[in-house]
Amino acid sequence: MTNSLSVSLSKTRQFHSDDERWAAIVDRDHSAVGEFVYCVTTTGVYCQPGCAARRPRRENVRFYTSCEDAENAGFRPCKRCRPKHAPLAARHVRSVVIACRLIETSEKLLDLDTLAQAAGMSKYYFHRVFKAVTGFTPRTYSAAHRANRIREELRSSRSVTDAIYDSGFNSTGSFYTQSSEILGMAPVTFRNGGVGETIRFAVGECSLGSILVAATVNGVCTIQLGDEPAALVRELDDQFSRAELVGGDKEFESLVAVVVGLIEDPVQGIDLPLDIRGTTFQRRIWEVLQEIPVGTTSSYSMIAERVGSPKAARAVALACASNPLAVAIPCHRVIRNNGSLGGYRWGVERKKALLSRETLPDFGSRSGLV
Numbered sequence: 001m002t003n004s005l006s007v008s009l010s011k012t013r014q015f016h017s018d019d020e021r022w023a024a025i026v027d028r029d030h031s032a033v034g035e036f037v038y039c040v041t042t043t044g045v046y047c048q049p050g051c052a053a054r055r056p057r058r059e060n061v062r063f064y065t066s067c068e069d070a071e072n073a074g075f076r077p078c079k080r081c082r083p084k085h086a087p088l089a090a091r092h093v094r095s096v097v098i099a100c101r102l103i104e105t106s107e108k109l110l111d112l113d114t115l116a117q118a119a120g121m122s123k124y125y126f127h128r129v130f131k132a133v134t135g136f137t138p139r140t141y142s143a144a145h146r147a148n149r150i151r152e153e154l155r156s157s158r159s160v161t162d163a164i165y166d167s168g169f170n171s172t173g174s175f176y177t178q179s180s181e182i183l184g185m186a187p188v189t190f191r192n193g194g195v196g197e198t199i200r201f202a203v204g205e206c207s208l209g210s211i212l213v214a215a216t217v218n219g220v221c222t223i224q225l226g227d228e229p230a231a232l233v234r235e236l237d238d239q240f241s242r243a244e245l246v247g248g249d250k251e252f253e254s255l256v257a258v259v260v261g262l263i264e265d266p267v268q269g270i271d272l273p274l275d276i277r278g279t280t281f282q283r284r285i286w287e288v289l290q291e292i293p294v295g296t297t298s299s300y301s302m303i304a305e306r307v308g309s310p311k312a313a314r315a316v317a318l319a320c321a322s323n324p325l326a327v328a329i330p331c332h333r334v335i336r337n338n339g340s341l342g343g344y345r346w347g348v349e350r351k352k353a354l355l356s357r358e359t360l361p362d363f364g365s366r367s368g369l370v
Contacts, residue, residue: 303334
């Protein structure tokens with residue numbers, strides 16, 4: 001599974017559409033500084049994306065790739081964010097990116113002193129800056145990257161032991177104490193694509209299309225929505241390529257009926273054992289999502305604040321996109337700060353339908369997490 005934090009950092013510097021640029025303004029995303037400037041037609045001023053000034057109305061905003069282009073269009077620089085000068089926040093972002101790349105390319109776990117020296121800061125100042133920029137401490141980022149690396153190594157290395165050392169663990173003991181939390185299963189089971197596991201599944205139909213529900217002995221591990229039942233089964237087979245998949249169980253099909261009931265009547269709730277597998281960060285996000293009451297919504301930035309990482313709204317969005325349990329983990333109740341729906345793994349129309357059934361008259365008008 002992809003390391004959501006690492007992906008978030010690499011993608012924060014890609015703003016190819018006006019919707020993405022506007023989202024960066026709404027989030028005051030400092031990683032967008034230097035990528036573009038935005039101009040406010042009612043004031044004649046242009047700003048950097050992270051400007052602390054009052055947010056303008058969307059219809060009054062234009063985007064330009066540089067200060068020069070904005071000035072050629074007749075706009076003047078903001079005196080608050082001073083877009084023509086490299087702001088401190090932008091320098092901080094560049095320093096943190098250097099440290100992140102060092103973490104990702106190192107063969108061993110780097111200490112705080114080494115990272116701070118590479119960033120040109122004292123270790124205490126670097127620690128504060130790193131957390132302010134990414135929403136994570138250097139240790140948390142390093143652990144997340146190493147967890148992603150052990151997954152990749154387990155799939156390609158000749159043995160579990162080789163994978164452990166190649167991913168930066170200094171002993172097998174230190175890895176095995178964390179293996180269940182990192183992988184959600186035994187290392188050998190993960191390496192072998194789920195070999196030795198029995199996964200029961202059934203496919204049904206609901207008003208949103210086809211639905212697949214699968215479970216291990218520990219609980220429901222997958223709830224997928226789609227248009228074609230066969231495609232859902234193929235996706236399950238790819239996910240657990242060497243597990244024993246058992247379908248057509250009449251008793252298990254009753255479980256699908258329970259999930260369908262949740263989709264058709266969300267107020268009734270669901271009480272099923274879940275076998276949730278993901279990174280530590282993903283599981284933290286998914287736990288918070290399960291606390292959002294029916295009929296309410298929250299935003300990506302609010303979820304980030306709830307887990308103690310206020311700058312990690314994009315990482316939260318990626319965790320939502322990786323959610324394996326539709327409706328049971330209600331990522332459809334997470335929307336953008338501006339009230340728009342945002343994305344949804346199983347299609348925005350399904351997200352809209354789910355929220356509509358939860359009797360939300362205006363998406364984003366009520367929040368279940370404050």
